[in-house]
Amino acid sequence: MSAVxxxxxxxxxxxxxxxxxxxxxxxxxxxxxxxxxxxxKFKTNAPHKFLVKPVVCSLTKxxxxxxxxxKSTSPITDxxxxxxxxxxxxxxxxxxxxxxx
Numbered sequence: 135m136s137a138v139x140x141x142x143x144x145x146x147x148x149x150x151x152x153x154x155x156x157x158x159x160x161x162x163x164x165x166x167x168x169x170x171x172x173x174x175k176f177k178t179n180a181p182h183k184f185l186v187k188p189v190v191c192s193l194t195k196x197x198x199x200x201x202x203x204x205k206s207t208s209p210i211t212d213x214x215x216x217x218x219x220x221x222x223x224x225x226x227x228x229x230x231x232x233x234x235x
């Protein structure tokens with residue numbers, strides 16, 4: 135059985151929100167660790183509460199990165215949950231998935 139290698143690196147490693155006059159904001163950088171295209175989708179259990187940009191994106195080469203911004207006007211609670219799903223993609227699949235442009 136071979137080890138499963140991660141598709142992306144997420145930094146910072148701990149998800150933190152900062153408070154400002156306009157609400158709460160967090161920034162995550164997702165970096166591809168693979169030579170092939172990688173797609174991701176950012177999910178939350180409260181989509182009405184959080185604005186996420188981009189929600190879906192593809193990273194088409196190793197080292198390519200995207201900043202994901204998460205904003206909320208409401209305080210963050212212990213019941214708020216977040217998930218980043220990743221998948222290895224073929225080049226054709228990656229072309230239509232790039233909402234980061």
